Amino acid sequence: MSDTIITHTEKDSGVPAIARDFSVTDRIVIITGGGQGLGREFARQFAAAGAIPVIADINEKNARAVAEEITAAGGRALPIAVDVSNKESVDAMAAAVVNQFGRIDVLVNNASIFATLQKRPFDQIPVSEWETVLKVNVTGVFLCTCAVIASMREQGWGRVVSIASDAVPKGVANYLHYVASKAAVIGMTNSMARELGASGITVNAIRPGAVATEVDRTVNHTVEARKRIVDMQCIPRVMVPTDLVGLVMFLCTPAAAFITGQTIACDGGYTHSS
Template identity: 45%
Template sequence: MTVQQRVAVVTGGGQGLGRSFCLALAEAGWAVAVVDLDLENARAIAGKVEASGGIAKGFHADVSDENAVSRLAEQIEGGLGAVSVLVNNAAIFSTLSMGSYDEISLQTWKRVMDVNVTGTFLCCKEFAPRMAAAGYGKIVNISSATVFTGRPGYLHYVTSKAAVIGLTRALASEVGPQGVRVNALAPGSTETEVERATITREAREKMAGETALRRVQVAEDLVGTVVFLASEASDFVTGQTINVDGGLAFH
């Protein structure tokens, strides 16, 4: 796979899925802007990339803050160059508690929407015009396979990730004529280094047993799809949602 330009932005890149996306994109040849609310984590992942011979810089930003996202874009272009790939991965999930819909506070609901939906929108709004001006770009929005299964206990999260799919489709229609492709990736329940109090090992094994592939999903199962969607190999793919969950929900 080849790339026209070599700068990729990954939000929420300091841990979990974002960490793996950063490392995989760097290995595939992109200079990576590792963006995270925790600057120390972002710099640590950037350091891992550089230690392996790649190019990366860590950046701090709250993606739900419009001014912060605008500053971020300027900093990345100044530090790494023009961006051709944006992976909207930043989201609230691992810290959420499971519960019935009527137990979700309005404050929690709004915060999940602010980060998971508005944050994705703001990053697209900032970077898509820059890609359009260059005539080429790739946006990969991270949704969730929970949208297809209607998983209970996470109404706020599932709703936010369904919104990301709608955003992906509508934006793809708008920016396609300018050479910008927009797709979504829907991961299944994925084991990472980030601990989650809401899922036990037994529960994870049970979910794995319900998939076609019968094993626990890990972050490395997703990176090939991200690299594909970021590369020229997917240049005629846009507005799509690719479900990567080992065969739990057939979509």
């Protein structure tokens, strides 16, 4: 499975063979927060591409429902109940995956406290809410990544993709704990990539714009607010979960072996990197 060494014989017309491998077939892909929204879509699409998504969510009922949806469509999936902010729970989840499949290939750090958050001025955010958001959105990414790297190191191959947010460069107001948590995810991506590059493990983040999922968020996203967002995008339509799938999946392929420590936007051109 190692794609860290490309020999001369693997080359064809100057293009390393590995660079054309866009497959995620048979990969064991842990998707935290896979029980709804973007995580559910990632799980469905990875399964459709032949991977085995582990739907790891604090909402066990939702995780099971997504797994059933996938198996009913002919795919493979494993639902697991996990609280990403709890080390024992995360370690048990990683152990269960290794026990069942023998390895972990990909971690998508997608779980976060997001849809349930009420926007409010930062000086009105209760300290308890601030701490809870950081515990799930930052400590959760730390704990989950710690829990999977032993298996990835062992096979000399791994992919970590964390879901950050456009809220960081936009400086979205009234969401300071959330914005701070996603800024931390971007910083952690940069540093983890440095520590793991020699082990054949890439670590990247993506920055989605505002994505309409099946979860009702009309409290934070009024029709007017959505229109303002679409007006700022180069591609003038509402973003949907499938818009993110190509980027996330590509980062998990052998073809993306030389991309690490990056945070890549997928937001219809709302923000630009420079």
